[in-house]
Amino acid sequence: MTADPERIEQLKADLAHLRVDDPSASADRLATRGGLLAMAVGLAVTVVAYAMSHGTTDALAQRDALVLAVIGLALAVVGGALYLKGSLSGFLRFWLVRDLHERRAQTDRLLGALGGGDHRPEGELP
Amino acid sequence: MTPLLSLRGVRAAYGSIEVLHGIDLDVPPGSVVAVLGPNGAGKSTLLNVIAGLHPPSAGSVVLAGHPIVGARPDGLARAGMCLVPEGRGIFPNLTVGEHLRMATHSGRRLADIEAETFERFPRLAERRQQLAGTMSGGEQQMLALARGLAARPAVLLLDELSMGLAPIIVEELYGQVAAIAASGVSIVVVEQFAHAVLGVAGLAAVLVQGRIGALGAPAEIESLLSTAYLGAVAPVPADRPPGAPVP
Numbered sequence: 001m002t003a004d005p006e007r008i009e010q011l012k013a014d015l016a017h018l019r020v021d022d023p024s025a026s027a028d029r030l031a032t033r034g035g036l037l038a039m040a041v042g043l044a045v046t047v048v049a050y051a052m053s054h055g056t057t058d059a060l061a062q063r064d065a066l067v068l069a070v071i072g073l074a075l076a077v078v079g080g081a082l083y084l085k086g087s088l089s090g091f092l093r094f095w096l097v098r099d100l101h102e103r104r105a106q107t108d109r110l111l112g113a114l115g116g117g118d119h120r121p122e123g124e125l126p
Numbered sequence: 127m128t129p130l131l132s133l134r135g136v137r138a139a140y141g142s143i144e145v146l147h148g149i150d151l152d153v154p155p156g157s158v159v160a161v162l163g164p165n166g167a168g169k170s171t172l173l174n175v176i177a178g179l180h181p182p183s184a185g186s187v188v189l190a191g192h193p194i195v196g197a198r199p200d201g202l203a204r205a206g207m208c209l210v211p212e213g214r215g216i217f218p219n220l221t222v223g224e225h226l227r228m229a230t231h232s233g234r235r236l237a238d239i240e241a242e243t244f245e246r247f248p249r250l251a252e253r254r255q256q257l258a259g260t261m262s263g264g265e266q267q268m269l270a271l272a273r274g275l276a277a278r279p280a281v282l283l284l285d286e287l288s289m290g291l292a293p294i295i296v297e298e299l300y301g302q303v304a305a306i307a308a309s310g311v312s313i314v315v316v317e318q319f320a321h322a323v324l325g326v327a328g329l330a331a332v333l334v335q336g337r338i339g340a341l342g343a344p345a346e347i348e349s350l351l352s353t354a355y356l357g358a359v360a361p362v363p364a365d366r367p368p369g370a371p372v373p
Contacts, residue, residue, distance in 0.1 A: 003155035004280075004310025007206070008130065008190060011280040014205035015192040096142045104335075 028093075032086030038079025045072030128191075130155040130312045131176065131281055136185035138168075138175050145171050147336040148185065153281070158303065158313045160323040160344065162351065163333035169316040170212055172333065173283045176314065177209040178202045189281065204232075206280035212289060214270040218259025222250050225258060225269055229276030243272040246302060264295035271299070275306065282306065284315045288322055296322045324348050 049069035053062045129152035138146040145168045153159045163169050174180035176187060178199035187194050194202060203209075216225060226239050244251035247268045253261055258269055267287060274282060284303070288296040296319075304326040307313050317323045324330060324344040332340040332347060340350050 003130075007278070007280050007310055008155055011130075011206045012190045012192070015190055015194070018192070018194070018197050018201045018205055093142055097139075097144055100144065 028086045028090050030086075031082045032090070035079045035081070035083030035086060039076050039083060040079075042072045042074070042076030042079055045069070045075065048072075128155075129153055130190055131314070132186075132188045133176070134186045134188075136172070136175060136182050136187060138171050138180055138182045140171075144183065145336050146175070146182070149333075149336075149338060151331060151338065151341075153312050153314055154328070155312050156307060156310045157328040158307045158315060158323075158326050160320070160327035160330040160347075161314060161316045161333055162320045162323070162330060162347070163318070163339075165318060167333040168336040169318075169333055170285055173209060173285050173314065173316055176281075177207055177283055179209070203277070206278065207283070208274040208277055208279035208281065209283040210270045210274045210285065210287070212285040214266050216258045216266055216270050216273070219257060221255055221257055222261075222269055223254045225273050226276060229273050232277040234276065234278070239276045243276065246275070246305070247272055262295075263291050264299065267291065267295075267299060268302075271302065271306075275311075279311055282311050282313045284313065286316060286318060288317060288319055293322070300326050320348065320351055 046069050049065045049072055052068065053065035056062060056065075131153040133149050133151045136146055136149040137144060149172060151159070151161075161169050161172060171180060175182050178194065178197050178201075182195055185195075189202075189205075189207065220228075223240075226243060227236055229239055230236050249265060250268055250272060253265060258266060261269070271284075271287075287299055287303070291299070300322045303313060303315065303323075307326070315323050315327065320330075324347065327344045330342065330344045330347040331338050332350065340347055
C-alpha cells in the first residue's frame with residue numbers, strides 16, 4: 001500500500017471548494033414543504049382579502065378584494081395538492097420498501113428452514 | 127490508517143426498488159479494494175454512487191474527510207475521482223491520439239499525457255493514429271484506463287475491467303492496475319470474475335443482493351467465493367468493524 005500524501009492534500013483542497021447540494025432537498029420533500037407554505041400563504045391572503053372587503057364601502061376595492069381572495073384560495077388548493085402528493089409518495093415509497101423487506105425476510109426464513117442453515121434475516125436476533 | 131474513501135450505511139434504489147441495503151466500506155489510501163459479486167448484486171450501482179452519478183437514498187460517502195453525497199459528478203471528477211465504466215466508454219470514431227488530447231481538459235500538457243501513457247501502455251503508441259473502435263478489446267480497455275489516468279486521479283473506480291477479454295490480457299491489465307496503485311492511487315475494482323483481481327487487491331468484499339456478504343483479505347475471500355455466489359454467505363453483522371477478518 002503506497003499513499004501519495006501530496007495528491008491527497010490536493011484532493012482535500014479541491015473537495016473543500018466543491019459545491020455539495022443538500023441531499024435532503026429531494027422532489028418529495030420540496031413538494032411537501034412548498035405545498036405547506038403555499039397553503040399557509042393562500043389562507044392568509046384570503047383572510048386579508050376579507051378584511052379589505054369588510055373595511056370599505058368602495059365597490060372597486062371590494063372587487064379587488066374578491067379577486068385577491070380567489071387567488072388566495074387557488075394558492076391554498078394548489079398547495080394542498082402538492083402537500084398531498086409529496087406526503088403520499090413518501091408514505092407509499094416507505095410502504096413498498098417495507099413490503100420488499102418483509103418478503104425478503106420471509107424468503108430467508110423459508111430457505112433457512114429448508115436448508116437447515118443459518119439464514120437469519122438481517123437484524124433478527126438469534 | 128484513515129481511509130481515503132469511506133462508505134457508511136449506503137442505500138440506493140432505482141425508483142422504488144432498493145438495490146443497495148446499507149453498504150459499509152473503507153478504502154485506505156493507495157490500496158486496491160476488490161468488490162466481487164454475482165450479476166445483479168449492485169456492484170455497478172455502488173461505483174455509480176461513489177462517483178456521484180447515482181444519488182444514494184440513505185447513508186454517507188466521505189472522500190478525504192469531506193462528505194460528497196450530493197456533489198456533482200463533474201466536480202468530483204475534476205477533484206480526482208475517476209470512473210472507468212463497464213463497456214470502456216471510449217469514442218469509437220476518435221483516434222487514440224484524439225482521446226488523449228481530450229484528456230488535456232485537466233490542465234496537463236498533451237506531451238506529458240502522451241509520454242506517461244505510452245510508457246505505461248507501449249501498444250497504444252503503435253495505435254496512436256488508429257480509430258479506437260477498430261482496436262482489440264484489450265487495447266480499448268488500455269485506452270480507457272489511460273484516459274482516466276491522464277486526469278491524475280486520486281481515486282480510480284474500475285467497473286468490470288475484464289469483461290469480454292482474454293485471460294492473458296486481463297492479467298496484463300491487472301498488472302498495470304497494481305502499478306497504478308503503487309503510484310499512490312486508491313482503486314476500487316468491481317469484478318464478477320474474481321481470480322485476476324484477487325492477486326492485486328489488498329482487501330476484498332463480496333456483494334450479495336445489495337449487502338456486503340463477506341469482507342476480508344483476498345485469500346480468505348477466494349475460499350468463500352463459490353458459496354457466496356450461490357447465496358450461502360450471510361450478511362456481515364452490523365456491529366462488525368469494516369476490514370475485520372472474516373469469521
